[in-house]
Amino acid sequence: MAKSRLDRMPSNDLNEMKEIDLLELFRAVLKYIRLIIVLCIVFGAGGFLGTKFLIEPTYTASTSIYLTPQINDTGSLDYSSQMANGLLVTNVVNLLTQNNVMSEVAKDVGLENADAVKKFVNVTNKQDTQIVTVTATTGDPKLSKNIANGTVTTFINTMQKNLNVRNIEIVDKAKLSYVPSGPSIKKNTMMATLVGGVIGVGYAVLKFLLDNRLRTKEEAEKYLGIPVFAEFPEV
Incomplete structure (x- = not known):
């Protein structure tokens, strides 16, 4: 088995040869x-x-919902309502992608089933806020917009109908954009x-x-x- 030049050197010369070999390597x-x-x-x-x-390029559309706190009799924000909303946020993040919501969205946008919608949707919550953002990324800008808006609209209607929750409001609807969000040509190059x-x-x-x-x-x-x-x- 062939050995490198360092392996062939006596041990007392290794340190000196290491410096020389670095120059040779360069x-x-x-x-x-x-x-x-x-x-x-x-x-x-x-x-x-x-x-x-x-x-293929991908297109992203985002929309946000806000859990509004209640106003008490004095006209100020109800602290207990704020605390309850803070605890509810985690549940909202999970409930947004449940099968009952995703199935309705799939019907509206023309996809096969709930799983077909889920793979395009990402739900996040900005830390220390009651704002939840729904992002949809697909190869069609119109489909991304419709999935994002359809998800929050269906979710709000479901919460109002089944749980009588009426303090969820849409902050910013998803807009149609033909500017690709990925892939990054510069990064890949x-x-x-x-x-x-x-x-x-x-x-x-x-x-x-x-x-x-x-x-x-x-x-x-x-x-x-x-x-x-x-x-x-x-x-």
Whole structure:
């Protein structure tokens, strides 16, 4: 099994050779700098073209609902109502994607079933608030808008009908946008370029580590442990 130049050196020379090998490693990488640049360009171009022409764009629409606190007789906010809304928020996040809500939305937007809608919907709650945001991401901007708005509308109607909960209001309805939310061409191009660079540098490092030749008089002296009295010049 071939050993690297460091493995062949006596232990008392390892520290010195480590410093020398780092310089040699840097030179070895520089020797393949053209290959590294070409790989970066090729992979970067592949990432750009692949993202632009092969990956379908996605469109995102968001809407928010707010759990409004009650007003007491003095005209101020009811503190107990605020506390109750704070506890209710977690339940609202979970209830928004229940099958009864998702099934109704699926019928309205023309999807097969509740599961088909769920995979497009994401529900979040901003910390320390009673605001819940419903986000829908699909390959069709109109479908994203309809899913987001349909989810909150169906949920509010369900809560009013079944639980007599009437303090949920829509803060901001989802709007139609033809600007893609993903994928990011810039991000994918940079990542592909980085992959190309890593492959190029890795190839240079691997070639260096697998090269077991003694190239200089100093390397021969350290490996053999005896002085070298003559060497043939490179022709």
